[in-house]
Amino acid sequence: MPKLKDKTVIVTGGAGGIGGATCRRFAAEGAKVAVFDMNIVAAQKVANEIKASGGVAAAFECDITDRAAVDTAVAATVAQLGPIDVLVNNAGWDVFKPFTKTTPDQWERLIAINLTGALHMHHAVLPGMAARKCGRIVNISSDAARVGSSGEAVYAACKGGLVAFSKTIAREHARHGITVNVVCPGPTDTALFAEYKEGAGNPEKLMEAFTRAIPLGRIGQPEDLPGAIVFFASDDAAFITGQALSVSGGLTMNG
Template identity: 75%
Template sequence: MRNLNGKTVIVTGGGGGIGGATSRRFAEEGARVAVFDMNLEAAQKVVEGIRAAGGVAQAFQCDITQRTQVDTAVAAAEAALGPIDVLVNNAGWDVFKPFTKTVPAEWDKLIAINLTGALHMLHAVLPGMAERKTGRIVNIASDAARGGSSGEAVYSACKGGLVALSKTLAREHARQNITVNVVCPGPTDTALLAGVAEGARDPAKLLEAFRSAIPLGRLGQPDDLASAIAFFGSDDAGFITGQVISVSGGLTMHG
């Protein structure tokens, strides 16, 4: 990937499956990676792996639903690693049940993590990018936002909002050389998917149904997503903004 060497990258939810793979991929490309996660132990484990491979990374504990924590973590990351060049809004959470079976407390948590958390991060990072007139933002949504997904109504709504937000920010900041793009994972072999499956009547049957529905015949792996995310964060994608790409093995083929 062009021009990632020496860049400073924040990855939220960086201690998880997709976030960890993304953090490692950016580090492999020579970037300095700030691994944000509310689970500091998970973030530190990712950082240890990056450093063992010769990369540069630092862990930061951050609950993205809390603006004061976001501001503190962003300031600490910039002090340690330099001004933020790339922001990857990856942190997310889901609950798998029909909408009428959900309760308002679940809506609040879903919105706080999947939408408001990204707003906090964007609001904290964008002013610096705008002042420097450069930046890359990659928001991780979901194919649930593009085609709907039974049992994920509020999650889908949040991710749909993130897609719309991304397109608007792409327009607002294009003249400042800031690109904003979206990666939509399909079913991916992560702890989040495992948690969704556990809520099903027959978890093994549900996972097999996902595999069978995917034209390429397998679940996505975190590294599949990391490649697309790193591309959007690099100068190889310097003339691409406001776009949404599905990484789903062909499960969805939106125009």
């Protein structure tokens, strides 16, 4: 039997590289997948791919920086797919510049998407999980949160905040049978990473440097992440909470 049969899963940023791969993997494990994204056309494409493969999925337009939009999308998910069993906070955005070249307007947007948006999602979903005394939350942070990353100061700050927040929520809601864990990708071949390379001014040289620095000898692919995410969402991880796991080909190694 699939690990997550009939579980209702929300994946924010579900139309992107890591998000789309994660949605498809959850569907393959038997879950009913709610694809949350600002780009409803792209979200619908992911949902349609899942349904064409025999899975259950629905697309929901959602700007996670807008609490009213979050509440509406979560309520629609519950009405269509059932109570939320798993929340994956994957949506993210970045500006690739030295900190002194960034502006307060950019900080506000970075914080709204990468931190406040995740808070909105937790606040909307946790009461239902607590009432049912079960639930899994997997937050997608970044290795930038663990070791820093030049040109990503505010992004790293948000992702570091998400790790600390996750550990606190894991403590607060352990008594409700809810686990909260974090997956920290390293450099991964997504549209966001493509922007990072372009911002560096010499994409080929940057790729070569990253490839040399990663012990496994390659940049991550979106498909490298869903295994860890699904593991934390499954009963195999029922006794694991408040943990952060790097999925970075060994680029960072933390004991």
